[in-house]
Amino acid sequence: MLQFNESLVALDIEAVEAKAVIDLLAERLHAQGLVSADYGAQTWARELQHPTGLPTKPFCIAFPHADAQGVNQSALAVASLKHAVRFKNMGDPDEDLDVLLVFMLANRDPEEQIATLRNLALLFGQPEKLIALQSRSTSREALTWLRRELRLGEDGKGAAELRKGGSLGA
Amino acid sequence: MAKLIAVVCGAGINTSTIAEDQIREKVEREGLRDVEVKRILYPDIERFIGMMTVVVSMTKIFRTDLGAPTVQGMPFLIGTKEEKEALLDKIIQMVKAA
Numbered sequence: 327m328l329q330f331n332e333s334l335v336a337l338d339i340e341a342v343e344a345k346a347v348i349d350l351l352a353e354r355l356h357a358q359g360l361v362s363a364d365y366g367a368q369t370w371a372r373e374l375q376h377p378t379g380l381p382t383k384p385f386c387i388a389f390p391h392a393d394a395q396g397v398n399q400s401a402l403a404v405a406s407l408k409h410a411v412r413f414k415n416m417g418d419p420d421e422d423l424d425v426l427l428v429f430m431l432a433n434r435d436p437e438e439q440i441a442t443l444r445n446l447a448l449l450f451g452q453p454e455k456l457i458a459l460q461s462r463s464t465s466r467e468a469l470t471w472l473r474r475e476l477r478l479g480e481d482g483k484g485a486a487e488l489r490k491g492g493s494l495g496a
Numbered sequence: 497m498a499k500l501i502a503v504v505c506g507a508g509i510n511t512s513t514i515a516e517d518q519i520r521e522k523v524e525r526e527g528l529r530d531v532e533v534k535r536i537l538y539p540d541i542e543r544f545i546g547m548m549t550v551v552v553s554m555t556k557i558f559r560t561d562l563g564a565p566t567v568q569g570m571p572f573l574i575g576t577k578e579e580k581e582a583l584l585d586k587i588i589q590m591v592k593a594a
Contacts (some may be wrong), residue, residue, distance in 0.1 A: 375506065436510060436513035440513065443510060
């Protein structure tokens with residue numbers, strides 16, 4: 327099951343660079359024992375080699391993650407930024423993107439999180455959804471909204487719902 | 497010989513899985529047989545040259561000697577439903593034509 331709770335949502339943070347955002351989210355995950363202490367460093371190292379900035383509309387987002395090593399339990403952490411920080415474009419590492427939302431999916435096993443990945447990809451493709459998320463004013467609201475969008479349910483109940491409606495483009 | 501749709505990404509765990517999942521579902525919906533969809537790490541791609549029918553790239557590919565047509569897979573991550581479906585159709589056409 328994917329761990330995603332109020333402490334894993336950081337709104338309106340003031341960061342001057344991508345690394346600071348990654349470190350902050352990794353620290354929050356580590357505080358709950360979900361990832362190892364060096365997950366932030368691992369993720370940053372991977373980001374430098376294989377960037378995860380995405381040219382979404384109306385503003386760009388980033389999707390940083392490291393390998394499964396270092397992940398004790400699959401978890402999602404999300405940050406919205408007061409001012410954009412630069413990530414490199416996944417599709418073209420020479421291009422800088424101004425990112426306002428960061429989704430860190432610490433994933434132990436991609437097959438296990440396939441439904442969440444699918445729902446994230448649906449979200450990323452809808453400008454109005456990204457605006458809706460960014461305009462939530464409290465972590466609690468953002469969490470509730472995102473859990474519903476990603477069909478995570480409240481306590482694992484989301485699974486049945488997913489089987490009914492989680493498929494893409496069908 | 498089975499056809500191979502290769503989803504290539506940098507160090508992939510999340511990104512390529514998103515594309516692989518959508519392509520695999522489409523292949524099943526189309527009832528295509530003998531088509532394999534596989535995630536391949538860019539550093540490992542050498543081993544698959546000559547075996548790939550279509551390369552779906554989630555990262556920038558700097559080489560042209562892959563022996564298979566390459567499409568940019570980014571819409572699977574950030575495209576609209578329509579863009580995702582259009583890309584799936586294009587990949588299926590390429591596989592059928594190969």
